[in-house]
Amino acid sequence: MGSKPVLKGSSAATMRYVMNAIIPEGGAFPAGASQYDLIHRANEVLRSYNPSIARAFPFILLYIQASAFLRHGRPFTRLSIEKAGAFLEGMEHSPFYHRRMTILIMKLITCLVFYEIDELAAQIGYTHGCLRASRPRGAGKKKSAARKGR
Amino acid sequence: MIRQFRDYDGDIRERCDVCVIGSGAGGAVVAKELAEKGFSVVLLEEGGHHTKETWNGKPTQGLIDMYRDGGSSGTLGNPFISITLGKCIGGTTTVNSATCFRTPNKVLLRWQMELGLDRMTRANLEPYFDRVEKIINVTELPWEVLGNGVRAIKRGADRLGLNCRPLKHNVRNCRGCGTCQFGCPEGAKQSMDVTYIPRADRAGARIYAHCRAEKLVIDSRKVRGVRGSIIDPSTGRKKFSFEIDAHAVVVSCGSLITPSFLKANGLKNRNIGRHLQIHPAGRVVALMNEKIEGWKGVSQGACIDNFEDEGIMMEGIFVHPSLMLAGLPGVGARHKEVAVKYPNIAAFGVMIHDSTAGRVYRIAKGRGFIATYAIRKNDMEKIKRGIAYTARIFFAGGALRVFTPFANMPVLDSMEDVEKLLKLKVKPNQMEMMAFHPLGTCRMARSPKLGAVKGDGESFEVKNLYVADGSIVPTSLGVNPQVTIMTLATLVAENISNKLFDETHLA
Numbered sequence: 001m002g003s004k005p006v007l008k009g010s011s012a013a014t015m016r017y018v019m020n021a022i023i024p025e026g027g028a029f030p031a032g033a034s035q036y037d038l039i040h041r042a043n044e045v046l047r048s049y050n051p052s053i054a055r056a057f058p059f060i061l062l063y064i065q066a067s068a069f070l071r072h073g074r075p076f077t078r079l080s081i082e083k084a085g086a087f088l089e090g091m092e093h094s095p096f097y098h099r100r101m102t103i104l105i106m107k108l109i110t111c112l113v114f115y116e117i118d119e120l121a122a123q124i125g126y127t128h129g130c131l132r133a134s135r136p137r138g139a140g141k142k143k144s145a146a147r148k149g150r
Numbered sequence: 151m152i153r154q155f156r157d158y159d160g161d162i163r164e165r166c167d168v169c170v171i172g173s174g175a176g177g178a179v180v181a182k183e184l185a186e187k188g189f190s191v192v193l194l195e196e197g198g199h200h201t202k203e204t205w206n207g208k209p210t211q212g213l214i215d216m217y218r219d220g221g222s223s224g225t226l227g228n229p230f231i232s233i234t235l236g237k238c239i240g241g242t243t244t245v246n247s248a249t250c251f252r253t254p255n256k257v258l259l260r261w262q263m264e265l266g267l268d269r270m271t272r273a274n275l276e277p278y279f280d281r282v283e284k285i286i287n288v289t290e291l292p293w294e295v296l297g298n299g300v301r302a303i304k305r306g307a308d309r310l311g312l313n314c315r316p317l318k319h320n321v322r323n324c325r326g327c328g329t330c331q332f333g334c335p336e337g338a339k340q341s342m343d344v345t346y347i348p349r350a351d352r353a354g355a356r357i358y359a360h361c362r363a364e365k366l367v368i369d370s371r372k373v374r375g376v377r378g379s380i381i382d383p384s385t386g387r388k389k390f391s392f393e394i395d396a397h398a399v400v401v402s403c404g405s406l407i408t409p410s411f412l413k414a415n416g417l418k419n420r421n422i423g424r425h426l427q428i429h430p431a432g433r434v435v436a437l438m439n440e441k442i443e444g445w446k447g448v449s450q451g452a453c454i455d456n457f458e459d460e461g462i463m464m465e466g467i468f469v470h471p472s473l474m475l476a477g478l479p480g481v482g483a484r485h486k487e488v489a490v491k492y493p494n495i496a497a498f499g500v501m502i503h504d505s506t507a508g509r510v511y512r513i514a515k516g517r518g519f520i521a522t523y524a525i526r527k528n529d530m531e532k533i534k535r536g537i538a539y540t541a542r543i544f545f546a547g548g549a550l551r552v553f554t555p556f557a558n559m560p561v562l563d564s565m566e567d568v569e570k571l572l573k574l575k576v577k578p579n580q581m582e583m584m585a586f587h588p589l590g591t592c593r594m595a596r597s598p599k600l601g602a603v604k605g606d607g608e609s610f611e612v613k614n615l616y617v618a619d620g621s622i623v624p625t626s627l628g629v630n631p632q633v634t635i636m637t638l639a640t641l642v643a644e645n646i647s648n649k650l651f652d653e654t655h656l657a
Contacts, residue, residue: 021482028486045210048220085482092479093557097229097579100557104582107485108476115472116210125493126471128445130207130327130335 174241177402212332240343266596297447306547503628607642
């Protein structure tokens with residue numbers, strides 16, 4: 001496990017937007033990724049990864065930015081959240097393996113850090129009697145109203 | 151006492167009869183068996199020591215703390231296949247589904263005929279199986295504990311005349327918390343960390359966590375000890391070093407690490423790293439018309455083995471939403487629509503008895519590895535059939551919709567779709583594949599032409615160097631391998647004991 005965060009600066013911003021697009025606010029349940037600070041926790045997950053995979057992560061995010069630019073004339077983080085979601089969903093249906101893998105990895109990281117928060121898992125009906133109620137270390141803090149959303 | 155990073159204040163120097171590297175299903179067994187016979191044993195583990203007091207049963211922390219590379223290991227090929235490996239005291243047994251099978255008879259026959267392992271008969275192994283199963287308390291759980299998830303598939307199996315039966319588990323007083331893969335919060339799972347390792351500890355074995363073995367000391371084709379580093383778990387950096395001098399060394403680092411470690415230490419046998427078999431697997435997720443709450447009950451409760459002759463094994467699997475939902479289709483609003491149906495979801499896994507052989511390569515210095523596995527056409531066809539059969543069972547059980555791991559047909563809405571899937575051509579890279587049982591990369595055999603170690607686990611090349619983990623299991627089993635690995639490790643321990651006793655006695 002390295003000690004430096006994998007996601008910082010622009011890669012953290014892109015990852016945050018990817019997370020917001022995968023789990024936006026509203027819809028079938030109210031909470032969205034934008035309401036929580038999930039990057040810190042995502043960094044903890046990535047730091048535990050094989051360094052060669054972790055090092056590739058910012059490049060994968062760069063690929064998403066560039067790929068959206070080629071398709072929509074704007075980088076991914078400049079798309080509306082609906083368009084961003086549709087763009088990622090398009091990757092899921094892509095005939096190209098690398099595009100499907102890219103969105104799978106993004107969904108995995110997002111779901112890992114989002115649904116580990118008990119109150120969020122409860123919103124989809126998951127309550128577990130055996131587990132100690134706990135907040136993940138230093139993450140999943142609800143953003144203040146001022147910092148919320150973009 | 152299990153010493154961890156916080157207990158170290160400097161380098162470690164030890165002298166012992168046997169040094170065991172790795173504390174999983176192989177290493178823990180060898181350490182306990184030899185320590186109880188009066189040998190001085192040192193047991194090294196690269197990961198940390200986690201207990202029910204320190205884990206929360208959730209995937210994220212579990213992956214960070216207890217899995218190698220946070221669960222990101224896998225094989226390269228067509229496609230990438232994720233293989234999760236435990237890295238903690240107890241190894242993968244701490245984070246597996248606790249499913250227990252004895253080695254199938256036809257597999258033992260194959261070992262005897264193809265690899266000359268004449269001692270691997272059912273009759274010879276029976277007492278060893280009994281011994282292992284008693285220690286880890288292999289038991290059959292009642293249906294109430296086996297999980298809500300298996301209810302739906304059992305209903306479908308019954309309607310189709312198939313046999314959905316409970317799996318055996320190594321548990322004691324299991325209440326069915328269902329978080330088996332991320333540490334048992336009740337301490338009910340009888341993994342190595344609560345069975346063999348405490349016994350080894352009581353028998354005097356010295357157990358060191360956060361110790362990464364890096365070098366075997368080999369002199370005149372005889373092993374003399376192990377050297378390595380003590381790793382700070384917060385940074386992953388080397389803090390101290392250790393030197394263990396030993397009469398015998400047992401490498402039990404698992405099928406992906408052991409071959410690269412042996413190669414890094416100059417072993418040349420051509421079978422080291424070859425014959426990798428992994429039981430490729432896929433998941434089938436069904437949306438039911440009723441509330442299932444599949445997380446209630448053990449995560450891998452039952453199996454359907456009617457298709458064993460085709461090399462297909464179906465076993466229950468249910469995981470936390472943070473893992474389950476990532477694999478289901480949909481982003482944004484569509485993801486949330488699927489997510490709120492999580493309580494109505496049932497899932498089952500399909501794994502195959504593979505004929506494909508992959509390979510483990512060493513990279514650079516140390517124990518870094520690359521594993522390759524290009525799944526063969528017949529194995530791919532097998533796994534597709536297994537998934538289609540499972541979908542059929544779910545529909546017979548009342549499923550509204552079934553999600554497959556295939557990119558070209560991710561959703562099935564009816565039995566007709568199952569028939570379409572059976573006829574569909576699926577390329578390997580159109581499937582999201584995973585595997586949990588890497589085996590065979592230092593396989594046992596009669597001669598060095600066929601295997602990397604002898605039938606007693608000793609290397610063909612270096613005296614007193616043994617291997618005891620999944621890598622010595624000669625072929626794919628078609629069933630979960632932990633009992634087989636423990637049984638073979640018991641045999642290896644007995645052989646070491648006899649040999650060391652003879653050497654000491656003669657001396």
